[in-house]
Amino acid sequence: MTRPAARGGSRASADRLARLLNLVPYLLARPGIEIAEAAGDLGVTERQLREDLELLWVCGLPGYGPGDLIDMAFDGDRVTITYDAGIDRPLRLTPDEALALVVALRMLAETPGVSNREAVERALAKIEDAAGDLVGAPVEVRLPADTRRVESLRTAVDGGRALRITYYTAARDETTERTIDPLRMLMVGGRAYVEAWCRRAEAVRLFRADRIDAVTELDEPAAVPPQARPHDLSDGVFRPSPDLPLITLRVGRGERWITEYYPCERVEPGDGDQWLVSLRVTDLNWARRFVLGLGPDVTVVSPVELAEQVRATATAALDAYARPAPAARRDPAADAPTPGGDPAVAAGPR
Structure with missing residues (x-):
């Protein structure tokens, strides 16, 4: 319900910016x-024009002090620009x-997810043409993702086809087979996603392109x-909720980074350099896999099940390392000296 309003707000802001840029000259x-x-010529109300003039008071050059901002003089209901802060000069x-x-x-x-890529490409062509040799450096931009996979997903989304x-x-x-009906492609936190209706889950789901x-x-x-309905991703992909499991970890100095990378409900000082960190998880x-990957500076405080x-899991891994590996069957010919070569090198390709 809020998306059309958001788009309308963006459109209104763009219209106002264009109006302000034209207003000074x-x-x-x-x-x-x-x-x-002036209001009649510009197609706005007097109230809107006065609001635009009030905004111009705080516009100008970096520094934003006396002599940097646009200035104007009012004489009753008449207005005159007395300092334009260089806005009338062509952009260099x-x-x-x-x-x-x-x-x-x-x-x-x-x-992914840019709705009007043609407009971006037109603007890029104009800037490259105007800049000339200034942008002649061999620069190639690639997103941190599988480009071919992202392009195939984007093609499917643009073409309106269902995907398996x-x-x-x-x-x-776990790995599963799914049939999805794509809604859109988008980029969140530097990762490409396809948002789609999942026929298996019978709900809208986000699928990471690299998975x-x-x-x-x-x-x-x-x-x-x-x-x-598309998800609201203004706060990121993962949105903790009270119905998700809450875990509490005791972390050392080397693992404090998780408090910046993951949304935490509570971070409290513990003994010495340790912190108590509580966060919601999907399951x-x-x-379990998350904690095992963190290393010895992390201890699970709760829940007991975790x-x-x-x-x-850690005990099973240690037991596996403690058991001797089964003896490999040897080929007696592999140990025989090879004329003109190292026996180890000759045995390698076998």
């Missing part, structure tokens, strides 16, 4: 113009600025049911 060419006349980009802008636009053009995918679910450490092992485009169109199987699972 317009007023410079008409010193002392009446506000009512330094080589570094031009290159940074080109790289940013190239990255945007490659980002082989997907690895890290939370359960999709195989993709088959079906001959049938995507059939997204009316009740399917305890994921938490501590027992970690202990059992």
Whole structure:
């Protein structure tokens, strides 16, 4: 329900920015113009024009002190720009600025979920043409993902086809076959995702592109049911809720990074350099693998079930290392000297 309003807000902001950029040269060419006349020419109300003029007071050059900001004088209902802060001059980009802008636009053009990639590419072409040799450096932009997989997913989403995918679910450490009806491609936290209606789960799900092992485009169109709604990802992909398991860990200095990487409900000082960290997890199987991967500076405080699972898995791993490996069958010919060569080298390819 809030998405159309958000798009409308973005459109209104863009319209206002364009109006402000046009307002300064317009007023410079008409010193002392009446506000009512200017409002009529610009197609806005007098109230809106006065709000725009109030915003111009705080616009200007970096430093934003006296002599940096746009200034104007009012005489009753007339307005005159007395200092334009250089906004009437054509934009001149330094080589570094031009290159940074080109790289940013190239990255945007490659980002999944961009709805109007053609507009980005047109803007990029214009800037490259205007900048000329300034952006001639051999720069290639690639997203941190499987480019071919992302492109195939993007093609399927744009084409409105259903997909059959082989997907690895890290939370359960399992691979499943699913048929999905794509909604959109998007980039969250530097990772590419396809958001789709999953026919197996009968719900909208997010699938990480790098965890999709195989993709088959079906001959049938995507059939997204009316009740399917995209997720609100403004706060990230994982959104902790009270119904998820809560785990508490005692972490040393070397593992404090998890408090910055994962959403934590509580972080408290413990003994010495240790912290007590509480966070929600999707399930305890994921938490078990998570804790085992952290190392010896982490201890499970609660729940007891998680501590027992970690202990059992670690004990089984140690037992496996303690058992001697089965003796390998040897080929007597492998030990025979090889004329003109090292026996070890000759035995290697065998």
